[in-house]
Amino acid sequence: MTLANPKGTLPGLGYAADFKDLQSLSNGADASWIAQIRERAWTKFAELGFPTARRGNERWKYTNLAPLAKVDFRLARPDVSHAPDLLKIKALAPWDDAWTTLVFLDGRFVKRLSRPSGADCVALDLAAGLRARRDIAEQHLTRVQAVDEDHFTLLNTAFAEDGALIHIPDGASPAPIHLLFLSSDSETPQTCHPRALVVAGKNSHSNIIESFVSLSDQSQNFTNIVSEYYLDEGAKVSHHRVLMENERSFHIGNTRVYQLRDSTFDSVAFATGQAIGRNDVHVKLDAEGAECNLAGLYMTNNKQHADNNISVTHEKPRGTSHQYFKGILAGQSHAVFSGIVVVKPGAAKTYADQKDLNLLLSRGAEIDTKPSLEILADDVKCFHGATAGHVDQDTIYYMRSRGLDLETAKSMLIRGFASEVAAKVKLPALSRYIEGVIDQLLPEFALEGKK
């Protein structure tokens, strides 16, 4: 992961102006350590710009960021009193009254709509979290992720104002915690840079949901979130990511996971919508016996672009990791899967596998997949596989010969293909929501190729 990329696109003047405003606002003594981190990050990002180079830019080989870089997004300054009512939100986003929910509008915490956690854990917006548990914040914030590693993490670090701080105490198993990020229907292009920090204590069990939903089809938003997960010994985190912003929006999500001994990180990511939606997940298994299971389903249509960039690094022996991603592509959409398993010297008895399976439904759609292995230890078992193809014609023939029409047959097959990942979601309300979205999308996907 090198930043030797001088040919990026420098950020527009709006970014610079917003940064200046932001720094002048937050000059409390308390915030000075954050101000310093910000300053450093901004200086670096302003130098590098957006990684738009088309040559020698391996991390963004198949995703052209020029459309994102050319819009001078302004930092969102939402008026939270204009947030929509709960009814509208429930209709658009996953919801369960039993969950602890933190609602954000353009990255800004909306207390009125949120549901606080019980006493068995800490789930606060970043500002309150920093006040209440500064010890955790200082210990872990930016620990999982080296500050200068990635362009968008730098950008996020420079602008991060709000977000969430979650702490699950040792042995606790609190109610699922939902971080709901709404993009407002602003008329001008807006950006926000939320930051989430999740610290899971020893032998704790938790469910975390991150979901991203647009309030309007017309607004143009750029969400650049960084989420850091720190799993202590024996901790188990079930992570869910639901990405459903509108087709004019850009989303860059960086999820960094740091795991200690015998901890387990399960993740299911579902994505559809975005003009460019990037899902970066980087997991470091930094102690013996750690396990992570990453799954994802991306359904793209029209001109959408979904990009999954996954890395799992086995630092220590006896680690296990699975990557299981599926894509369904229609229209002129483009999807990318780039996954890597790294096994460091000495990480003996590692088991890792990696799969990316794709259904290509229409002419003009494109899938680029790059499942790689980088193995520097010998006592390992690592596998990967990738496929791309259309729905199986023999199966279609069989179903049609039993009297099903083409669309029904096709949609049944697509549904089956998608279900395998969707079934990994164990929270009933979320599962219902994702199944519902798939059902809504299906008819359009099944009609593909007929137009």
Add this chain to the structure above:
Amino acid sequence: MTTKPRALTISREKGVEDKSYKWGFVTDVDTDLAPKGLNEGTVRLISRLKNEPEWMLEWRLKAFRHWVKMEKEDGEPGWAKIEHPPVDFQDIYYYAAPKTKDDRPKTLEEVDPELLKTFAKLGIPLQEREKLAGVAVDAVFDSVSIATSYKKKLEEVGVIFCSFSEAVLKHPELVQKYMGSVVPATDNFYAALNSAVFSDGSFAYVPPGVRCPMELMTYFRINTEGSGQFERTLIIADKGAYVSYLEGCTAPSRKTTQLHAAVVELVALDDAEVKYSTIQNWFPGTKDGQGGVYNFVTKRGKAIGRNSKISWTQVETGSAITWKYPSVILQGDNSTGEFYSVALTNNYQQADTGTKMIHIGKNTKSTIVAKGISAGHGRNTYRGQVKIMPGAENATNHTQCDSLLIGPESVANTVPYIEVRNPTARLEHEASTSKVSDDQMFYLQSRGISFEDAHHMIITGWSRDVIKELPFEFAIEANQLLKVSLEGAVG
């Protein structure tokens, strides 16, 4: 104006002792050398030495100018997972030829007996007889082709098999038509370098409807210290033709590294098939990683015609560094591309190798079977690309790439790129990385098979899918090579 360059006296260093590399001897022959270094003068000199026509020189100069530009702007390509000190392109002899009375010996009798002995010692008899009967050999020693066997017999059926230099003079129309049509002179850094300074190589043309009656083979030998070998091979199978081509190579054991930058172009017209097999056994360097050949090679085939087929099989055991990606452009409808590879790296060897399958035509089909073995501090990377263009209806690809690790310091990387732009395509890619199974070893040893034999047996079986694609004599040699190359790596 043709002037012979002055012959420099070269040191008769016998090279380093390396028992495991029995091909590491040095042949003591007088050698004509062009002065070290690379500039436009070097290119002109090589062209003049070979009495080349003007168009050939122009082509070289164009390539050279492009290379100079590439070197200035980006330098050597840096994307492969290989590490080496930068190559000093001014510290290489670009032309080294064994001294002859005339330009080129007309018959075998005129060839320096020392050279014939060298090839006999390598197991490549140039006399048309006994062992390897039925294989026509073009022997390339440093920068020049010294002899080609069975030419008569091939001529009877219309097959042209000769050195590249001879083809430039005798078959300019074919060379002009096809040279650079698969690997353009500007294709990449090393291809551009080769296009500027290539000294010799093999040329084969199989006319329409002819099934080449014997296998064609080129044996490449680097001898002179400090020289680079830049050969160029062009093989054309006309409509309905078939040719099987073998390539072997060795070099003396030396503590200094040597550069080998070749270009191979294959062309298959309608219903034609080219089968290309390589056993690459350049000097791999010493046990502690000194010396060896840097093997930076561009190999590509173009299946232009309908129903054409191009198949690459390679066993890579040699070279300090291997950087090569024998590829196929599947342009003709129903064309087929295949890539079978075993790459072995032991001690401090590095290999970054794989293939590209570019599907353009309808119903095109490609198969990739790549096996990588890393032992000692060896680093092995499979790098492959399968690209399905929008017009490639019903294209299919199956890729299997497996890596075997022997020893905790060994490294195996797998970097496949799969790009699909047609919904009717079908692609499957599978890969695995592991060490030799303890259970299998236990089973064999409990039957009384020694540790080393058991190990060899498992590796032979594991690479069988590739080895079985080789012509018979080559398959035996390949198995031996795998065994020898792994000596000392296990146990």
